[in-house]
Amino acid sequence: MKARALVRLYPRAWRERYGEEFAELVASQKLGPRMWLDIVFGALDARLAPQPQVAAPAKGAAGGRIMQALRSGCAAPAASRAEQIRLALWIAAVIVGIALFYVWLKRTVGDNVWIEALGNSVVSFGAIAYMQLLLRQYRLRTRVAFTAVMLVAVYLIGLFAAWT
Amino acid sequence: MAKKRQDGGLDDLGRFSEPALLILISLAAGPKHGYAITADIESLSGAKLGPGTLYGALSRLEARGLVEPLPPQKRRRPYRISAAGARVLRARLDGLALLARAGQRRLVHP
Numbered sequence: 005m006k007a008r009a010l011v012r013l014y015p016r017a018w019r020e021r022y023g024e025e026f027a028e029l030v031a032s033q034k035l036g037p038r039m040w041l042d043i044v045f046g047a048l049d050a051r052l053a054p055q056p057q058v059a060a061p062a063k064g065a066a067g068g069r070i071m072q073a074l075r076s077g078c079a080a081p082a083a084s085r086a087e088q089i090r091l092a093l094w095i096a097a098v099i100v101g102i103a104l105f106y107v108w109l110k111r112t113v114g115d116n117v118w119i120e121a122l123g124n125s126v127v128s129f130g131a132i133a134y135m136q137l138l139l140r141q142y143r144l145r146t147r148v149a150f151t152a153v154m155l156v157a158v159y160l161i162g163l164f165a166a167w168t
Numbered sequence: 169m170a171k172k173r174q175d176g177g178l179d180d181l182g183r184f185s186e187p188a189l190l191i192l193i194s195l196a197a198g199p200k201h202g203y204a205i206t207a208d209i210e211s212l213s214g215a216k217l218g219p220g221t222l223y224g225a226l227s228r229l230e231a232r233g234l235v236e237p238l239p240p241q242k243r244r245r246p247y248r249i250s251a252a253g254a255r256v257l258r259a260r261l262d263g264l265a266l267l268a269r270a271g272q273r274r275l276v277h278p
Contacts, residue, residue, distance in 0.1 A: 022223055028243045029202040029219050039218050046220020055231040 013047035018058045091137050098133040102126050117166040124162030132158065177234055177256035187217055187225040188234075192249055192257040195235060201244035202226070229253065 011019055011027045106123045113119060132154045139147045178185050194200060194208040202222055210216050229235040234253035238246045
């Protein structure tokens with residue numbers, strides 16, 4: 005693969021700033037597996053943790069918006085250490101809370117598919133809790149609607165698993 | 169407890185911290201473009217920086233004002249170390265020199 009094609013792995017704003025010189029450097033070196041990996045990881049890094057001088061995503065580009073949303077939840081520069089710890093505690097609290105509620109229901113009400121479905125869905129509810137951070141830049145109405153749909157979908161899948 | 173380094177510039181670069189230090193050392197000898205930086209670092213330390221690592225570190229150094237891009241020459245853009253970059257490099261090298269001396273003393277008098 006030519007150096008120019010490898011540069012396309014990087015986001016557009018990055019390419020506009022560093023593309024020429026990067027391609028020149030890649031073209032001047034022998035491309036072994038280690039070099040390939042280095043370039044791929046470099047492209048991932050440029051997409052997930054863009055530096056201010058190349059941070060502007062292309063307007064209206066779906067990829068740009070998705071990466072921006074992911075960054076708001078995942079990337080270290082966007083989420084501080086305190087936020088990451090709060091998020092981890094929040095997910096742990098959701099999972100443990102629902103698991104305890106499931107155990108309590110099972111002991112007080114007894115076995116039935118509705119309760120079993122709740123038990124099947126505990127970990128997925130933790131993932132939905134994580135989505136709250138990914139979606140935090142959106143309006144409350146959008147977040148509530150998305151979360152409600154996800155909760156129902158996950159519970160229905162848990163119910164299906166309990167029935168079969 | 170170990171005293172935290174306070175040279176304000178490289179500690180928060182994570183896996184790019186060491187490549188950034190090597191780049192600053194290379195640029196301390198004068199402006200260079202990407203290929204010259206990699207070749208210089210390889211001759212200095214034996215470490216060969218891949219293009220992804222080099223530009224990951226360079227973009228971070230540029231964002232922090234520790235290196236400055238110069239006008240491109242053909243398709244290569246040289247970089248030079250800034251005054252802030254020289255301060256950060258000096259502080260980091262002083263810290264490393266202290267650490268090296270302490271290590272050598274302990275080897276002689278364990």
